[in-house]
Amino acid sequence: ERGADGHVNIIYWQAPSIMTPYLSSGTKDIEAASMVIEPLGRFDQDGNMVPYLAQEIPTIENGGVTEDLKQITWKLKEGLLWSDGTPVTSADVAFTAEYCMHPEGGCAQLAKFEGISSIETPDDLTIVVNFAEPKPNPYQAFMGGQAPIIQAAQFAECLGAKAPECTEANFAPIGTGPFVVTDFRPNDVISLEANPNYRDAAKPAFATATLKGGGDAAAAGRAVLETGEFDYAWNLQLAPEVIAKMAEGGKGTPVSAFGTLVERIEMNMTDPSPNLPEGERATEAHPHPILSDIKVRKALSMAIDRPLLVEIGYGQAGRPTCNLVPAPEIYASDNTECLTQDIEGAKALLEEAGWTVGADGVREKDGMKLKLLYQTSTNAVRQDFQALIKQWWSEIGVETELRNISGSVFFGGDPGSPDTFQKFYADVEMYANNFDGTDPESYLAQHTCEKAPKPSSQWQGENINRFCDPEYDALVAELGKTGELDKRAEIAKKLNDMLTKDSYVVVPLVDRGRVSAHSNTLGGVILNTWDSELWNVADWHRVN
Amino acid sequence: MLDHTTAPLSGEKDPIVRIENLRVGFQTKDGEVFGVEDVSFSVYPGETVCIVGESGSGKSVSSLSLMRLVEFGGGQIAGGHLFFDRAQGDSLDIAEADQSLMRTIRGNEIGMIFQEPMTALNPVFTIGRQLTEGLRLHLDLDRDEADARAIELLREVRIPEPERRMKQYPHELSGGMRQRVVIAMALACKPRLLIADEPTTALDVTIQAEILALMDRLKRETGTAVMFITHDMAVVAQMADRVVVMFRGNKVEEGPVAEIFNNPQHNYTKALLAAVPKLGEMTGKSAPEPMRLLGAEDKEVKPIPGTQEVLLEVKNLTTRFPVKGGFFRRTVAQVHAVEDVSFTINKGQTLSLVGESGCGKSSAGRSILRLVEPNSGQVRLGGTDVMALNQRDLRRARLDMQMIFQDPFASLNPQMMLRDQVAEPMWNFGTLRGQAMEDRIAMLFDRVHLPRSFMRRYPHELSGGQRQRVAIARALALNPKLIVADEAVSALDVSVQAQVLNLMMELQAELGLSFLFISHDMAVVERVSHRVGVMYLGRIVEIGSRQAVFENPQHPYTRALMKAVPIADPARRKSERELNFKPIPSPIHDLDYRPEASAYDKVGDDHFVLTTDSGY
Amino acid sequence: MTDDKTPQSQTGPDHMPGPMPGPGEAGAADILAAPLPSAPPRSQWAEVWSQFRHHKGAMAGGFVFLLILALVFLAPLAWSIDATFIDIRARNQGPSLAHPFGTDQLGRDMLARLMAGGQVSLSVGITAMLLALFLGSLVGVLAGYFKAFDNLLMRSTDLFLALPLLPLLLVMVLLFREPLNAAFGPETGIFILIVVAIGVTSWMPTARIVRGDVLALKEREFVLAARSIGTTNAKMITRHILPNVISPIVVSATLGIANAIITESALSFLGLGFPPDFPTWGRLLFDGVDYMQQNPERVVLPGLAISLTVLSVNYLGDGLRDALDPRLRGR
Amino acid sequence: MLTFTIRRLVLAVPTLLFISLVIFGLLMLAPGDPMANVPLTVPPEVKQKMREALGLGDAWHVQYWKWLRQFFWVEPRVLFDAIFGTSLAEGELRALSWQTRSPIMDIVVQRLPQTLWVVGTAYVVAVLIALPIGIYSAYRQYSVFDNVGTFVSMIGFSVPPFFSGVLVIVIFSVNLGWFPSIYDTTHKVVDWDTFVVQLRQMILPVMVLALQITAQIARFMRASMLDNLNQDYVRTARAKGLGEKVVVLSHVLRNSMIPVVTVIALGIPQIFGGAIITEQVFKVNGIGQLLITAIQANDLPMVQTLTFIFAVLIVLFNLIADVLYGILDPRIRYD
Ligand SMILES: Nc1ncnc2c1ncn2[C@@H]1O[C@H](COP(=O)(O)OP(=O)(O)OP(=O)(O)O)[C@@H](O)[C@H]1O
Ligand SMILES: Nc1ncnc2c1ncn2[C@@H]1O[C@H](COP(=O)(O)OP(=O)(O)OP(=O)(O)O)[C@@H](O)[C@H]1O
């Protein structure tokens, strides 16, 4: 029964700053918004699509998607109401697309709407989306937490450059989700209450909810697992033994699930030496003097004991992996060779490559030392990984200098900073990346030659390691044209292998899952890494 | 023992204090030193006991012990008893009393006047606040009553414009005024015993006479016992019923005042009396001459004529200080401290400035060195225009002119060893180095009669007179051409004073030093000066050769001044009736006040008298 | 009486006008000339030292501080485990014979890490504190003493106080890391950078406090007296002003060292400090906080090390201050 | 001194403008990008569009001018509107945060109460504790009290709040369960019970913060008192028969206050500035937390505005400190 279970307390150690995913793509904001505004369909915990506002997920089979992959037709459920009581119509959906695709809006989810040429609304419930090119994966717009439907009436005045000025709408959007915002304090706390017009009269079970932000993961974990002040804590990035210890508090349970996030080491294929003039440093003009040799890259990978890394850094929230695309099942390559550490093999390989052990135990070749600068962002687990990997590499005669950089600089794209991950003024770097939804196409397309960051493109670009292989580019193009799922999976696996076990430019380490925690009195939690963690908050309830 | 043999003068009453075998030690790095070794004496109600003695002989320490304040200064009463007869009739051994009991006695039953007036006052509180504090505590007065009483007290100690002074801060007062504030503070609650540690040292004779009269009156009217520490034998003669002579931590002699003066027993007492300068000794002589000291009578004393070459020329010097008021402390009026003053000093000669406290003597002296910036006027020192110098040249010029400050403690850096303080001028100008400098420092210490072991001491470890001597040594270090000596010898006991004066005169004879000698001790002034200027309310009212001014005073103020000089002879005490002074007008004027220029009448060869209205 | 040893007799020809004991005239005049007992002069520093030695707190503080220094800089010679050596099987262990202070989450020896961390923290803490103290006292004294500088210097103090620390540090790292690395090598380069960064961002309170005291001190009469004997401004500051503002400076020093050690750790977990495998006390403490419940020694030890250092420096400072204050000396 | 104050106030304007320019320059120069928190899944072109929408493409002086205008022209009028119900600022673009896309000043106003509650209380508590401790430690130098006080305060100072905060949480929230570990910023005090709740949630952060501040102020107080306790005027005061309380608390204290006033005055802007780490640890989400998240998110207008507000406060309180010097010590002259 709606509202019977009183109040639920949720803690996000990163505080939400806005309630629409269109103006911020931060996970915290998207997930907070998902309690209020909903898409036409979501991904469930296994990555399957489930309809939300739509009657069903359109497919070629049910005729929702045309054979030429250039059109998709959505049908809204009947009788849907906004939380203010007005009906939800196809115009709202079309408006949502218009809102995000406005050229001056700076919409954070623009990529979701890429390729849309026009949207038609033949009736109040039907939305027809037309694509300029065939779209093998048409489930981007209006699908998942990143692309929920907003109310046309509320945002009508907020198009384009005016978007940021609609503070009230941005903070308290009118939605169809189980809750409505009663008080939004940016970067602090959101107070919500049950949506009186929610489509399921029995839900949500909670009358009110608080989503508190701030602090750090440890504090959030403590509040749920040890003191029981909160019911749900998001993303507990903590060492496994710390979580285990907290769980002894007995007030709550950690839960985990896996998605596509892979912690990896990228090998710089270009020379980052500071002696090179600015503009040529770390560009394809100068290949890396050491890492250009695949034997070295492979040896570095072989020296790493991935299961141990998992044990130390992630525990139940991680799995060792050799793949860039670890999931979904059909896209994951069966590559497991790298999972066993092979120090001796690595040594032999380096030997073979002409790197011989010098006086101080560091290998040399032609007077050059095998010395690498290894950078990553600041994060306790990453620093532990750095230390461990440094030790393993030193065992095979590689000297490593470590550097850690504040995340806001490392991941910020400031072309003026030498420390961004795109500039890659280091020999190897470590970070994690994933892809949205279940389709890896655009993710794999990031490694084409022209996507390498370079001075001319203000160092923007996703091909961080500057890998460049025409064969790879051709395969990517082919993937873009292929609609058949099995075929797509086959190409994707091939691409994955080209980057990993064939060339070792990307050295995957850990498939990182998500650990969150809920109190023992909170029922209905199903952790979902394919969509918002709060995707089924309507089903949450109190248990005794 | 000596005590008890002299019968108390004021009848057979019990003494109010009985000090028995007092011994006070200080813990220093050389081990324990004793500021007072063995002292016993008594003070009876209604009696004035003067304690005289060499500087550093333990006078201040004894009196501080009586207040049980030595402990706070690092001392320890190592032995003896201090019996105090309380108002309720019971007798208390102060040496063993606890501090909370002492608090009800201090300021209430025993009042104390401290030697160093600048540092004795809290710099951040107004005079009014500091005065009324004790009143409100002991007499339970409310604010208005206390204020009224405080103003009355200020008036009694003859501070001009008491209402205004209540709101001023210590640093805005002249040395003498501060001294009087301290006196007023001690008298506030009409204590039964008043300890006065050199209370009139910084005061000019007229005010000194008034203060002495005030204390005398208090003694007579309320039976207050007075323990009066001084080195001024004239004051002793004027005030004392009995005299205690101290020397190096011991009492060496005690007796009724007449007996001490007429028939001193101890060698030290004899030496002391021999060193007292007497007014009139120089009558008829045109140039000053060194004193004839006991033990050196056969030494020839030569007059010091000086030269006629002008060294310092001061013209129309005017210095004013702002008076601030209100929350934002805006300037609301001005103190006309020095008003249109002109004089010259010849090379090798001494000009003395005398005048009542607060008339602007120190300000004039400081203005000449530009230690305070004068508002207008000219100062020329041997050809250089001091007023026109920039900071660098001014510093250089100070090689030739030095100052001895009125308040020796305040003018010494508490963090520096005495040796370094004396060496500093030589460091500054690099006049001497290494062994030569060491020799000179040692020589200077010897000359001002400080033991060489004091070189390693710090200012707070010295007695008042000893500090003064450090300041003198420092001023002499550079062999300057001109020394502004602001009350340079007033804190010294007469024997040392005589030696220091002789030293100064000798240096003058040998090196042609010139002095601007600021003093209130007319006998000393007569002894040392070639010319004398009399100041009143910022102006020089009379200036001329010493002979002319002393033997033929023209200005009414000068005459009054001369009359007030006490004589070091108990038989010739001045009675209160002989003293009648006009109230002193205020030097504080509104911002738009424009004073008249000074005009002088020439009444003699080198003798000028102010014709402009001086306010007297 | 031994008249030939009176002080006057040593002054040679520049003879004394005072009483010279004439033949047969012993007595009254003599008594004044009697020599006062004197002790051989000692240097001021010897004295400060002797006072310092008698200061119980200072001696204890000094002892502890030296002990810490010895443990940190000398003991690694005896304790040969490398602070960065990972023994993964031995992780999160409590104290044992092999690892007296236990191990961290990667099995690195905590004792070795504490010692290595101490080297960094102490060097950074002390140098940065000295730098901040120097800057602060300099600015404070100049501003308080020279009216002409006051406004300019105090407004720059305002400016520095107002600058947001983090972006400032980021900019410093951006501008200077590479040149310093090139000039001094990575470790010295980053050391200089950190010390300067901390020093440059923490001198302001000292400056303001010192300035306030100097303003008050400047009006004291002994400063006027010193000016009258021709003391130059520079000497005035070193001889008369500085010794009299020593106590706020000493307090700033104690607080500064704690501040520097902690700021250093803040820098390193922002990724602005030493390389991540470089242990420092602040960082060990920070890393240990998450393990507070299972391995309390991981926070207690670095915390204790920092506190002990700060305490010992505090007592050292107290002793120094007392020893330098002649009024307190000899008590 | 009125002229001094006026002169300083007038001078404050160019000073602050200069400071704002320097801060702006610094922020522009600092590496970092508001897109740092955007997931890597968002393609660079989209990020570029987002940047442009934020106005990042403009030249720096355009951006600076825009901020100046918003801060000095628009915001005051908005304030005026809010007070008098006028509509002067209608249609004007207010200074917006890049993270929340909402007017910065609104957020600041929203954050102030909790910061003032927690940090302000801590400050007041700290000063109230520190002064007596400092005074008494100096008065009884090297007594047991002094030594214990020194010990505790130095340990308190040398232990950073990221540790002490967590420590008290583990002790008092986790193990003893006495106080909440998370501060509820939505809590409203309306009656006694809610006041008690407020008190309970404030105790831990206040305790942690106060410990730091106390240590500092107490040390300066003690040192300064020691300098003055041996002065001659103290003897005079005692000679008047004043109780030790009056001697110490009024005569010596007043003379000793100058360095302490500085420390206290310098600390007050920090009350408004919040306590960054402590706010984080206890999730107080005041101004300090606002600043740190803004810095981490490279939210330039927010950082600029906040730091500028601090700058204003710093300049103001330094002026107040200077005026206080003049009042505390009449010898100090400014003009
Ligand atoms: N705090 C101290 N530490 C060491 N010695 C001290 C201290 N105070 C005073 N003395 C010494 O005790 C002796 C007596 O000093 P006291 O102040 O009583 O002299 P005095 O008789 O008052 O001299 P004066 O007439 O010069 O003031 C002096 O030799 C002085 O140096
Ligand atoms: N800094 C100051 N601020 C304000 N007024 C001052 C200041 N210094 C001195 N005065 C005033 O100037 C006048 C003259 O003071 P000065 O010190 O020159 O007197 P003096 O003749 O030396 O007196 P004494 O013999 O008492 O030392 C006094 O009225 C005094 O109050």
Ligand SMILES: [Mg+2]
């Ligand atoms: Mg004395």
Ligand SMILES: [Mg+2]
């Ligand atoms: Mg004077």
Ligand code: NI
């Ligand atoms: Ni007897």
